[in-house]
Amino acid sequence: MRPSQRHPDALRPIRFTRQFTCHAEGSVLIEFGNTRVLCTASVEPRVPPFLKGKGQGWITAEYGMLPRATGERMPREAARGKQGGRTLEIQRLIGRALRAAVNLNALGERSITLDCDVLQADGGTRTAAITGAWVALRDAINSLMTNGDLKTDPIIAQIAAVSVGIYQGVPVLDLDYAEDSNAETDMNLVMDDAGRFIEVQGTAEGHPFTRAELDALLELGAAGIRSLHTAQRAALETV
Amino acid sequence: MRPSQRHPDALRPIRFTRQFTCHAEGSVLIEFGNTRVLCTASVEPRVPPFLKGKGQGWITAEYGMLPRATGERMPREAARGKQGGRTLEIQRLIGRALRAAVNLNALGERSITLDCDVLQADGGTRTAAITGAWVALRDAINSLMTNGDLKTDPIIAQIAAVSVGIYQGVPVLDLDYAEDSNAETDMNLVMDDAGRFIEVQGTAEGHPFTRAELDALLELGAAGIRSLHTAQRAALETV
C-alpha cells in the first residue's frame, strides 16, 4: 500500500485555478494534491540576442521554490546569490518541454516566459509545473489572438507531465514526497496529446531498473498523462 | 478623488488567510486590496553565530517578489545573482519591526525567519508584509507554547504597518500603486498597539513636505494602524 493510500495507477486530486494573479497574460495555480505551483506566462515584445532579426519567437522558463515551500526551510536562492543545479536543471526541462508545444516561427518576434514558483511542495513539482505552465501558455496565447496580435495559433501540441516510480517493488503513478524520497526508481515523463514523448528522464535511486520495469513505468505514465490532458482541457473550458 | 475611489482615510479591504500553506509554523496570506503577500514564520532550533551561547533568540526576515507579481515582469533576483537594494532595505525594515514585537531573551535559543513573498503587487507590499508577518509570528509562537517548547509568551507587542502619502495635495491612507507612483510624499509607519512608533519612514518624492503635512500624515496613519490591529486580532480569533 502506498503511503498516500492511492492505487498504484491513481493521480492525486488535480486542480487548476486560472487567473490566480491579475497582471500576467496567463496565471495558473496548479495543484497535484498538496503540491501547489503558481505558473505565470509573461509576454514581452522582444527576443534574446541570438534570435534578433530572425522573425521567430522564444519560449523560456524559470523555476523557484519559496523558502518554506518544504518541510524544512531552504535557503533563499536570491540571498545565496545563485540558483542551484537542481533549479537550473528543472527550469531547462520546463523550457524545452513548452517549446515543443509551440511553432516559434508562428509566434513572431516575442518572448513568453513561464515562471513556475512552488508555493507548497509535496513531490512532483516539476511535472506539476509543466502541466500548469501549458495552461498558462494557452491562456497567454489566447489573449494575443483575442487582441489581434496573432492571427494564427502557434500552439502545435498539448503537453503534460507526470512522475512515475517504483515504490517497494511496485510501479506507481504521481509520487508524493513520502513516496518519492523512498522510491527505488524515479522517472519523469513529458508527453503530447498524440501519445508521443517529449522527455523521458529515468533515474535509478535505490537500484538499477530492468527493461521490464521501464516498460511498466512508461505504460503507467502514459495513462496518467492522458488524464492530465483531459483535466487541462476541462480547465480551459471554464470561464 | 483618489484613483481607487476611496475616502482619504479609508483602508483597502484587508484579508488574512491563516494556514495558507501547510509546512510553516505560521503561514498567512495577507491582502491589502490587490496586494497579496504570503508571510511564513519558520522556527529553527539555532541562532546566528553572533548570538551563540547567549541564551537568547533571534527574529529575522526575508522579502521577495515573484517575477510577475507586477504589471511588467521583473528579472528574478535569484537569476540575477543578487538581491537588489530595495529588497534588502525592505527586509531589514521587516526584521527590525518584528524584533520589536518579541522579548528575545524569552524566546530561548531559537530563530524565527519571516519570509514575505509578494504574489501580487499593487502598492504597500512592505506594510502588508509587516502586518501579515506579525500574525504568522503569533501563530508560530502559539504552536511553540502549545507544544510546551515555550512556557511564557515572548510576544510583548502587537505590530502593524501602513503607508500614508500626499496625493494631489491631500493626505491619503494606504496607497495603491496608481496612487503611490504619483504621490508627492510617501511615508511608511510601523506602530504598536499602545499607539507608539516602531518606525517612521517618510520620503519627499515630488516636493519637500512641511511639518503640518507630516503631522497630518502621522494622524492618518495612526488611525489606519488601529484598524489593522483590530483586523489582526479578529483573524486570530477564527480557527
Place this chain on the structure above:
Amino acid sequence: MRPSQRHPDALRPIRFTRQFTCHAEGSVLIEFGNTRVLCTASVEPRVPPFLKGKGQGWITAEYGMLPRATGERMPREAARGKQGGRTLEIQRLIGRALRAAVNLNALGERSITLDCDVLQADGGTRTAAITGAWVALRDAINSLMTNGDLKTDPIIAQIAAVSVGIYQGVPVLDLDYAEDSNAETDMNLVMDDAGRFIEVQGTAEGHPFTRAELDALLELGAAGIRSLHTAQRAALETV
C-alpha cells in the same frame, strides 16, 4: 549627561575642507567631530539607460567605509564581493536626498555621482555624508557654470542632515558612536533651507517612542539642521 559632555542640543564641531582631493569637480572632507567623510562629486557626460534621450540629468550616490574607519576592522566589501544591506540603504538615502536639491531637467544630459567614503567613523556617517555631499555638489555645479556648460543654476534647494535620538530618556542632537549605540530611539532627518522635510527616518531601538518624543526629536533636529545650513554657506564663502 551625554558621554560626549555636550548639551542635548549641541552639534559636534563641524568642519568642511573643500578641494580635499584634486581630481573631482567637487571634493569635500566633512567632519562631524571625529566622524570624517570624503565626499566627491564627479560629473560625467552621460545618463543611465533609463534616461537616455529624455533631455534630463541624473544624480546618484555611492557610500563606503574604509575597513579600519571603525574601532574594529570590518571586512572590505570589494573583497567580500558585495555591498551589504546597510551600505545600499545608506547610498539610496544619500541619492534621494541630493536629487531633491536639483532640477534634473535644468542639469541637462549629464550625471553627477556623489561618492561618500568614510575615512573615520564615530556615529552619524550618513548625515555627515549628505551634508558634505551637498557642498561638493554645489562646487561641481559651480564649475559647470563657470565653464559655461550650464547657463542656469539647477540647484533648487540647500540640503543638510542630522541625527537625533533619545539617550537615557533625553532627546539629544547629533549622536556620536557611544551615544548612538546606546540610544533608545534613533532618527535621521534631511531638510531643506525652507525648513521642510526631505526624509524622516526614525527607528525604535530600545523601546517604541511616543508622539511627544517624536515631536521633541523633530524640533531638535530642525534647529540642528539650521546650524548646518549656516555652516555650509560659510564654507562656500571661503576660497
Place this chain on the structure above:
Amino acid sequence: MRPSQRHPDALRPIRFTRQFTCHAEGSVLIEFGNTRVLCTASVEPRVPPFLKGKGQGWITAEYGMLPRATGERMPREAARGKQGGRTLEIQRLIGRALRAAVNLNALGERSITLDCDVLQADGGTRTAAITGAWVALRDAINSLMTNGDLKTDPIIAQIAAVSVGIYQGVPVLDLDYAEDSNAETDMNLVMDDAGRFIEVQGTAEGHPFTRAELDALLELGAAGIRSLHTAQRAALETV
C-alpha cells in the same frame, strides 16, 4: 548515410589512456573518436558536512570544457563567475551515475571526486565522461586496496554510457557533433554490466518520438554499452 560514414549501430573508435597524468589516484583520457575527455579520480580523507560521522563515503563529479575544446571558443566559466546550467546538469548526471557503481558504506569516510574535463569536443562528451570516469574510479579504488586502505572492494557495478538518437529517421548509435546537432531525438543511456538502467534521458529535439522509436533506441544503446563494458575491461587488463 551518417555524416560519419558509420553504420547506424557502430561506435566510434574508443580509446582509454590510463595514467594520463601523474598526480591523481586515477587518471584516464577517454576518446570516443574526436571527443577527448580527461577523467581524474581524486581520493580525499573527508566527507561533505551532511555525511560527517555516518561512517560512509561519497562520490561526486565535476565537469568542465576547455574554452577552445569546441569549434568556436566558448567563454571560460571561471572568468564568467559561474558554471552554466548545462555544466551543472552534466556533472550532476555523472555523479549520480558513478554513485550507482559504489557501495558507499564499504568506501569508508572518504570522498572520491571525478573531474571530467573536455579537452576536445565532438559530441557525446557526457557519455564519454561517465565511461572514462568509471575506469578512473576503478584505478583509484585499486590503489586504495593495494595500499591496504580498503580491505573489501566497494565497487558493485561496472558502469558505461552512450548516446543514441534518430538522425534522418534512422536510429543511430554514439552521435558525433555533426549528427547530434541535426538529430530529431537525442537520448543518453547509462547502464550497468547486468544490462540494467541507471539513467535514461531522452529529449525530443525536432519532433516528439513514438514508443516504437523509443524501443529501438533502447535496444541500440544497450548493445553499444555492452561493447563499452568490454572495452573498459580490456583497458584495465593492460599495465
Place this chain on the structure above:
Amino acid sequence: MRPSQRHPDALRPIRFTRQFTCHAEGSVLIEFGNTRVLCTASVEPRVPPFLKGKGQGWITAEYGMLPRATGERMPREAARGKQGGRTLEIQRLIGRALRAAVNLNALGERSITLDCDVLQADGGTRTAAITGAWVALRDAINSLMTNGDLKTDPIIAQIAAVSVGIYQGVPVLDLDYAEDSNAETDMNLVMDDAGRFIEVQGTAEGHPFTRAELDALLELGAAGIRSLHTAQRAALETV
C-alpha cells in the same frame, strides 16, 4: 626634461602623516607628491585557518582606490562585485613585501592587516603604499610592545619601494602619472635597508629593455630607496 620638471634621479616631495585616523593601531597618510595613500595597520588576535595552532603570526594586505582618486571616475569595486586583477596583483605584492619585514614566529598568533587605500592617485600608488605601510606596521608593533603584548621586536627589516622607468630614453626615478603612462619601461623595486632586493618587477611597455638599461634602473631605484628609508626613520622620530 620630465613633465614633472624633476631631475631624473629626484623623488617627489615625500610626506608621512602618522595617526592620520584614530582607531587603527598604525595609521599613516603617505604622500609621494600628489599621490596620497592611507595605510592602516590593524592588529587582530587570530590567524587564518591554515596557520591555526602553529604558534606564528600573519601579515596580509588589502588595496583599494576611492572611485574618484583618479582623473576619471572608476567604478567602485564593491559595487561591481569583485576586485579587479590589478587590485589583487597589487595587494599580493604589498603583502609579500611586508611579510619580508617581520619574523612571523616572533609575532605570535596574531594577524596584522595593512589596508592601503588610495585617496588621490598620481602614479606610483603601490610603491607609496608599501613605503607607508611599513611605517604603519612599525607603529602597530610599537604599540604591541608598549602594551606588553610583545616582548621582543618581530621586525627584522626596514622596507621601502619606488618605481623607476625609462622616459624618452632616459632612466628616471619615481614616475608620476604623466610620466608613467608614457614610459617605455616601468619597474617597481622593493628593497630592505641592507640594500637587498625583496621584489623586482620590470615590464617593457613600449619596447623591450636591454641589460644595460636594466642595470641603470636598478642603480637609480636603489638610491631612491635609500632616501625613502631615511624619510621613514625621520617620520618615526617625530611624536
Place this chain on the structure above:
Amino acid sequence: MRPSQRHPDALRPIRFTRQFTCHAEGSVLIEFGNTRVLCTASVEPRVPPFLKGKGQGWITAEYGMLPRATGERMPREAARGKQGGRTLEIQRLIGRALRAAVNLNALGERSITLDCDVLQADGGTRTAAITGAWVALRDAINSLMTNGDLKTDPIIAQIAAVSVGIYQGVPVLDLDYAEDSNAETDMNLVMDDAGRFIEVQGTAEGHPFTRAELDALLELGAAGIRSLHTAQRAALETV
C-alpha cells in the same frame, strides 16, 4: 645537488606537440619535464569595446589549472565562482608578454586569445605557458597568412620565458615544484630573441637577495631562454 639531479644551468626536457587539439587555429602542448600546459590560440573577428574602430587588433590570455593538475586536488575556480589572485596575475603576465610579440596595428581588427590550461603541474607553469603560447600564436598567424587574411606578418619578436631561483645558495635554472617550494628566491624572466627583457619578476621568498645574486640569476635565465628560442624554432620546422 638539485632534487631533480640536474646541473644548475640545465633545463628540463622540453617538448612541443603542435596540433594537440583539432579546433583551435594554434594548439600546442608544451612540456617542461612533468609540467604540461595546453596552449591554444583562438582567432576571433572582433576586438574589445575599448578598441572598436581603431583599426588595430588585440592579444589576450587566460590561464587555468585542472583541479587535479597538482599533488592535492584544488577547488575548481568555475565552481568557486571566481578566479583567484594568482590566476589573474599569471594571465595578465602571459597577455602582456605575448602582446610584446605582435604589432597590433598589423594584426587588423581581430583578437587572438591564448588559453593556457595546465593539465599537469610541476613548477614553472607560467613560463611554460608563455613559451608554448608563442608557438601557438605563430601557428595561428601562419594560418591567417596562408588563408590570405593577413598579407604581412604582424609578429615582431620571438618570446620565451623561464624561471630561475636560488636553491640552497646556488642559482639554478627552470625549477621544478620540489625546488621551487624550497627556493630562497624565485624569478621569472620573459625575453625576446634579441636578448632583451620583456618582464623581470623576482621575489625574495626566504631571504632578500643581493645585487650579485640578481646578476647571476639574470645570466642563467638569459642562457636558458636562448635554448628555449632554439627549441621553439625547431618545433615550428616540423610538420
